[in-house]
Ligand SMILES: [Fe+2]
């Protein structure tokens with residue numbers, strides 16, 4: 001037996017991923033254990049669980065692979081602290097404390113906490129891990145690989161050549177820090193009043209309400225160089241030296257005052273009774289968001305054209321935080337630069353754990369490529385007897401639908417609940433790896449009426465009204481409902497592309513069509529998730545609409561639920577009507 | 592003891608409510624604390640050997656997450672900067688404030704000590720809320736919210752006390768006393784740790800500033816910020832095994 005464990009940690013989203021004899025047997029983010037969203041700390045619990053899942057101990061690991069090179073990163077940080085003299089003094093103490101305290105000793109820390117000999121620890125590179133997480137999961141051999149995020153060691157954007165034989169991945173070109181599309185988008189996320197690393201989706205949602213009226217000004221911040229690359233005007237940004245801020249007063253002079261966090265967002269045409277100045281302000285922010293999104297998309301398209309120029313291959317693999325921008329992905333797919341787009345669902349830093357492990361397995365240890373990875377329910381599951389005992393102890397009314405009615409009966413029952421307007425918590429099997437709920441830890445609802453969107457936003461997720469919901473749709477019927485760019489077929493499988501819904505269909509699925517007519521679909525195939533596929537099919541048979549509203553099973557600010565007890569607590573703490581846990585249907589009881 | 596503590600809560604509270612943005616910061620901190628304890632109580636529910644307590648833990652957890660929401664709504668209503676939302680996703684701040692430790696409290700403590708912890712902490716929180724309300728420190732809406740929450744806290748105190756009583760009645764009084772002692776001692780120890788960490792940070796900041804000015808300044812001319820755009824990159828010249836072992 002040969003086993004390799006990948007680790008991403010100490011920056012964003014810590015995770016662990018385990019490969020045994022070439023197969024990815026477990027992968028999970030640390031936040032699913034600690035309940036701290038985006039928990040960056042060393043994934044001790046995730047690691048322990050991965051090993052237990054495979055029935056092995058730390059001694060059985062041939063290698064542990066950290067997803068980046070810490071010393072190179074430290075060098076970059078020092079360099080920019082010096083370059084920012086004297087204003088870099090503000091962030092210097094905190095940076096030094098963090099690095100001298102923990103990060104510089106990554107090897108020792110890993111060895112001690114994970115209880116493995118230090119000589120078995122390997123170090124990938126940040127963008128190399130991203131690249132591996134995309135290419136080595138994909139079905140493609142010869143491919144261009146683009147990785148775009150905030151920053152790794154030095155690079156913020158990198159291009160790689162994927163090939164069928166060793167070394168599988170080779171570097172081609174990169175764009176250095178601080179010129180970063182990810183950090184550009186994050187800075188604008190902060191400007192628009194959302195939390196960085198969390199609110200980027202909200203900017204994408206907000207952009208649909210606006211027009212790119214600020215495009216000329218945004219183009220001053222983010223300059224495309226006409227040779228496929230881009231550059232930031234660093235007078236407008238300070239993330240490279242300021243400890244807490246990402247943009248300067250000069251940006252405020254250019255775009256006006258930033259949006260105050262928590263301010264209601266009421267753009268034109270949403271609420272006739274809203275005060276005029278609030279509407280005007282909201283519209284301005286929507287227009288800025290639209291301009292930022294458009295600028296990002298154009299830059300990504302430029303990068304892809306450059307990639308195609310350098311690498312003659314039909315497929316493009318994308319990874320890094322920017323690859324989670326599903327609107328940009330679909331735009332890119334529609335440009336016709338590449339025939340296929342491939343994005344692995346944990347495209348952000350959590351995916352670095354999987355990428356690091358795959359890189360070591362194939363590129364360092366020299367194992368051949370397999371068919372790729374299509375299922376990403378790689379996380380923790382729970383046994384049914386334990387769940388039955390828990391529900392009994394909690395004295396909640398529940399039925400074992402799976403036992404009483406079998407698989408098809410279960411699908412029918414869920415479809416009936418949904419068709420009758422009930423919103424349900426859906427907890428099924430192993431949890432997803434990555435930020436999206438793909439039918440294992442989901443809240444499901446009837447997608448047909450717009451009122452459902454408001455209800456789920458306001459009374460279940462406790463989140464902003466303007467935010468859209470996504471549908472899970474039967475893959476076979478996808479083209480009848482949306483205008484999907486052919487290259488986006490794979491990304492649509494993982495909710496990573498946002499096509500336009502056909503105009504004559506929008507009324508029929510009002511809860512999952514965004515204000516601009518788009519929808520971030522998940523195309524469900526029976527082989528990806530049979531039980532979920534059966535539920536949607538049963539709903540389609542009842543209603544003629546082959547999709548359900550699917551949003552992650554959590555409350556605002558919480559990570560997704562990962563255990564039945566957390567699912568029950570979230571169910572009872574919200575306005576959900578019913579809860580399904582691995583085939584049990586749970587109702588409410590009075591206290 | 593009681594009077595000293597109440598006076599201390601009053602003095603510290605007067606400062607905490609009146610400092611700039613004080614009410615918002617307090618509400619945000621309370622919201623985080625409630626949320627952290629909801630996680631901890633769910634973890635207890637999952638791990639307990641006392642199956643008869645699971646339902647009680649569930650309702651306790653639901654109370655705490657509702658409290659977290661109430662406080663978050665106060666943050667928004669008070670209108671000033673809503674740092675709460677940002678803070679809620681800032682894992683670093685949750686850890687730094689010790690609201691969520693490495694392992695769930697239940698794992699660190701075990702059943703009896705966890706119950707002792709609930710009893711002690713909930714009693715202190717209730718007392719704190721009462722002093723704030725009695726002295727009219729918060730605005731009327733916040734007082735109403737605190738009073739509503741206080742009713743739930745009474746339930747948390749009463750069930751944990753009842754359980755501790757059961758342990759005493761079963762002849763485990765010494766264990767209960769020891770657990771209560773450990774919980775109180777740990778609180779003092781942690782307060783001391785927080786204080787000394789702050790002091791340490793302050794002192795090291797001064798040193799690091801000096802270091803920055805003296806040691807970093809001379810290198811300034813050597814460090815320049817690169818321009819953007821693509822640059823070609825060659826494969827690392829090292830053999831792959833060597834490259835893989837290197838941290839740089
Ligand atoms: Fe990254």
Ligand SMILES: [Fe+2]
Pocket residue numbers: 625654655658740744
């Ligand atoms: Fe509470």
Ligand SMILES: [Fe+2]
Pocket residue numbers: 655713743744747
């Ligand atoms: Fe409480």
